[in-house]
Amino acid sequence: MQQITKRSIGAVALVCAAAVGLQACSSGSSDSGSTTEGGVTTLELWTHNGGNPVELAVNKKVVDAFNASQSKYKVKLQSFPQAAYNDAVTAAAAAKKLPCVMDIDGPNVPNWAWAGYLQPLDLPSGFFDKQLPSTLGKVDNKLYSFGHYDVAMNLTARKSVLTQYGIRIPTIDKPWTGEEFDAAVGKIKAGGKYAYPLDLGTAGTGEWIPYAYSPMLQSFGGDLVNRDGYQTAKGALNGPDALKWATWFRSMITKGYAQQKSGKDSAVDFVNGKSAIMWNGSWAADTVTKKYGADVVFLPPPDFGKGPKIGGASWQWGMSSACAAKDGALEYLKFSAKPQYYVDYAKALGLIPANTDAAAQVPAYAPGGKYRIFLELSQKYAEVRPVTPAYPFISSTFQKAVSDILAGGDAQKILDKAAADIDSNIKSNGNYAY
Amino acid sequence: MSATTAPRQVAEQAIPRQVRTANARSRETLIGAAMASPAVILLVVFFLVPVALAFGLAFTNARLISPRPPRFVGADNFIRLFGDSFFWASLRNTAYFAVVVVPVQAGLALVLALLANAKVRGTNFFRTVYFAPVVTSMVVISLLWRFIYQPDGLLNQIISAVTFGHSHGTDWLNNPTTAMPAIMFMSVWQAVGFHMIIWLAGLQTIPRDLYEAASLDGASAWKTFTHVTWPSLRATRTFILITITIGALSLFTQINVMTQGGPLDRTTTVVFMAVRAGYEQQSTGYAAAVSLVFFVLVLTVSGVQRFLTREKA
Numbered sequence: 230m231q232q233i234t235k236r237s238i239g240a241v242a243l244v245c246a247a248a249v250g251l252q253a254c255s256s257g258s259s260d261s262g263s264t265t266e267g268g269v270t271t272l273e274l275w276t277h278n279g280g281n282p283v284e285l286a287v288n289k290k291v292v293d294a295f296n297a298s299q300s301k302y303k304v305k306l307q308s309f310p311q312a313a314y315n316d317a318v319t320a321a322a323a324a325k326k327l328p329c330v331m332d333i334d335g336p337n338v339p340n341w342a343w344a345g346y347l348q349p350l351d352l353p354s355g356f357f358d359k360q361l362p363s364t365l366g367k368v369d370n371k372l373y374s375f376g377h378y379d380v381a382m383n384l385t386a387r388k389s390v391l392t393q394y395g396i397r398i399p400t401i402d403k404p405w406t407g408e409e410f411d412a413a414v415g416k417i418k419a420g421g422k423y424a425y426p427l428d429l430g431t432a433g434t435g436e437w438i439p440y441a442y443s444p445m446l447q448s449f450g451g452d453l454v455n456r457d458g459y460q461t462a463k464g465a466l467n468g469p470d471a472l473k474w475a476t477w478f479r480s481m482i483t484k485g486y487a488q489q490k491s492g493k494d495s496a497v498d499f500v501n502g503k504s505a506i507m508w509n510g511s512w513a514a515d516t517v518t519k520k521y522g523a524d525v526v527f528l529p530p531p532d533f534g535k536g537p538k539i540g541g542a543s544w545q546w547g548m549s550s551a552c553a554a555k556d557g558a559l560e561y562l563k564f565s566a567k568p569q570y571y572v573d574y575a576k577a578l579g580l581i582p583a584n585t586d587a588a589a590q591v592p593a594y595a596p597g598g599k600y601r602i603f604l605e606l607s608q609k610y611a612e613v614r615p616v617t618p619a620y621p622f623i624s625s626t627f628q629k630a631v632s633d634i635l636a637g638g639d640a641q642k643i644l645d646k647a648a649a650d651i652d653s654n655i656k657s658n659g660n661y662a663y
Numbered sequence: 664m665s666a667t668t669a670p671r672q673v674a675e676q677a678i679p680r681q682v683r684t685a686n687a688r689s690r691e692t693l694i695g696a697a698m699a700s701p702a703v704i705l706l707v708v709f710f711l712v713p714v715a716l717a718f719g720l721a722f723t724n725a726r727l728i729s730p731r732p733p734r735f736v737g738a739d740n741f742i743r744l745f746g747d748s749f750f751w752a753s754l755r756n757t758a759y760f761a762v763v764v765v766p767v768q769a770g771l772a773l774v775l776a777l778l779a780n781a782k783v784r785g786t787n788f789f790r791t792v793y794f795a796p797v798v799t800s801m802v803v804i805s806l807l808w809r810f811i812y813q814p815d816g817l818l819n820q821i822i823s824a825v826t827f828g829h830s831h832g833t834d835w836l837n838n839p840t841t842a843m844p845a846i847m848f849m850s851v852w853q854a855v856g857f858h859m860i861i862w863l864a865g866l867q868t869i870p871r872d873l874y875e876a877a878s879l880d881g882a883s884a885w886k887t888f889t890h891v892t893w894p895s896l897r898a899t900r901t902f903i904l905i906t907i908t909i910g911a912l913s914l915f916t917q918i919n920v921m922t923q924g925g926p927l928d929r930t931t932t933v934v935f936m937a938v939r940a941g942y943e944q945q946s947t948g949y950a951a952a953v954s955l956v957f958f959v960l961v962l963t964v965s966g967v968q969r970f971l972t973r974e975k976a
Contacts, residue, residue, distance in 0.1 A: 319727065319728060322728075340728055341728070343729075343730060344728045344729055344730050345730045346728075434923060488814075489834065489837050490813075490834065490836075490837050618728075621728075621943065621944065621945050622944045622945065622946070624943075625939065625943040625944045626944070628923075629923075629924070629925075632923065632924075632925040632926065633925065633926070633927055633928070635926075636837065636839065636925055636926030636927045637926075637927075638927045646748070653743065654944070654946065657724050657736075657739070657946075658724070658726060658729070659731070
């Protein structure tokens with residue numbers, strides 16, 4: 230590999246930029262992301278928060294506190310706009326310019342770990358005892374990343390509307406069954422006040438689709454891929470349970486309960502009284518609470534047979550495999566995992582603090598707090614997206630399948646094709662063996 | 664008679680002249696090369712190299728993010744591609760779009776150009792109005808039209824207002840039968856101004872005296888058009904035909920913003936498929952195969968058009 234690289238650096242660089250990951254290109258020195266000068270090692274840290282001043286301010290606060298706490302290392306923060314972040318990391322990996330510390334969207338962790346961008350975090354066992362399990366990036370039983378926060382999908386409704394139609398208000402221990410849920414939406418629809426009582430957020434695209442709808446599929450008993458080894462989607466994505474899910478999902482449209490393409494912003498439609506029940510993430514909680522106050526209830530998803538399910542994992546922190554100052558990076562990650570920073574993130578962003586000690590210090594998430602349910606939903610029902618490098622392909626395939634099912638295509642055919650596409654992708658990538 | 668002296672004279676005069684011309688030529692060649700080099704370099708870096716890369720990658724299982732070097736897999740990508748119903752749907756939609764949009768857009772642009780070329784007041788105003796969508800970003804226009812087309816959008820409001828509430832219109836972009844026509848309509852509306860300007864430029868090169876001669880001969884407006892205007896627009900016509908065709912075949916932005924290829928694959932196109940395979944699904948090799956097929960397709964279509972519209976000797 231080294232010889233090839235020396236002979237035709239240009240051509241290989243192009244090929245690398247276009248196609249190949251870090252390892253195929255690695256030659257000679259593969260260390261990057263840090264410099265040492267006068268006994269102080271400077272580490273680079275990358276974040277996707279370039280367009281998000283609130284979160285970026287917390288990032289800066291943690292970095293500044295770390296820099297002030299010791300004199301051996303200095304962390305230098307670099308922010309990117311979220312839309313360009315993944316591309317920047319991919320390009321940096323090809324050019325061997327990865328920073329030491331970076332943040333990663335949860336579902337990307339296995340892919341990047343497989344590609345050799347990340348290295349496992351060498352932390353003492355029990356270090357993350359208080360951590361919300363859905364916010365740990367574990368691949369092959371090795372920990373690659375951890376997050377400061379998570380979000381939770383939930384059914385948002387108004388107590389007054391539910392009681393008006395004589396609908397039982399479900400609790401986290403006794404959620405609606407599938408039939409109960411259908412009946413509840415049917416009653417509201419029959420009331421005639423709402424043209425489309427249920428807002429499933431079908432206007433969403435991209436990663437929203439698997440994040441919002443694959444938990445429902447799992448609750449029916451299906452899944453995106455067979456999680457036992459992640460070698461095939463057959464049976465999981467196109468089995469009888471998956472078909473039941475697809476049929477049910479489409480029936481929400483045909484019965485006129487939900488729109489095939491909902492409004493751009495579900496929370497705005499809910500606040501304006503266009504929908505009675507909304508399937509949305511906890512990020513919308515502040516908006517709806519501001520409007521309806523104590524009338525708002527956040528409900529667990531229905532149990533379609535295999536228990537209520539929601540998605541887990543948001544942005545997380547990890548260390549690049551090329552990091553030349555591994556000790557410093559680990560030092561920083563340990564420092565940033567103090568409960569007080571979980572509190573800072575939760576307070577600034579209104580998201581679920583991913584640490585139980587920290588949750589107790591944030592009033593909304595402390596026991597009895599108005600958003601405590603989100604933490605409980607995450608603890609009890611969160612399921613991480615398939616931990617496989619095939620995930621980007623699976624996600625894209627599922628997005629298309631959902632859109633076709635919503636449009637009224639033949640569900641069995643759509644699911645069969647999706648499963649076959651995923652299987653052939655897994656096969657053509659050598660089963661994604663590590 | 665001068666046969667003996669002439670060669671020498673020629674030779675004597677020719678030597679310095681040849682040197683001079685040779686010098687001048689090499690200088691011209693150098694200047695020419697220097698002037699062409701920016702374009703050539705750009706062409707090589709952004710066209711030839713990517714095409715060569717795509718050609719190579721199409722026969723490998725290269726992936727956007729992967730720890731493994733790409734491996735040669737022969738025609739595997741193409742076999743998968745030709746067995747993929749998504750590809751055939753993309754090809755069908757691309758052809759459908761091109762077959763409708765090329766004649767409609769070219770024809771409408773010509774009509775607008777003829778109107779805008781007329782000697783009436785306010786032509787500049789109309790030219791500006793027709794040209795305004797062209798200078799607006801396609802992404803912005805697609806977003807706007809997505810609002811126009813939504814179930815309670817402007818178009819459906821107009822339909823129910825005009826029919827006094829008897830007709831309500833459909834969910835244009837989510838209805839498999841109307842999604843593609845809706846995108847076609849919008850695309851023609853957006854791009855027609857550009858081709859109107861090209862037709863206008865062509866119209867203004869037609870000599871006035873031809874029209875004067877025609878009117879002296881008592882030719883009707885229609886006769887003038889078919890015998891003077893239309894034949895004089897040959898070069899413009901070829902240019903417009905080929906540019907619209909290539910533009911129509913590379914349909915992508917509208918699809919990406921408005922429908923994502925749905926509903927039920929009715930609006931997916933070859934370029935959309937390539938981008939989806941290459942970036943979303945990270946299958947670089949497969950995407951390269953799609954691009955290669957697309958490249959051959961465009962080359963063939965424009966080759967055929969070039970042949971059909973060639974100057975016949």
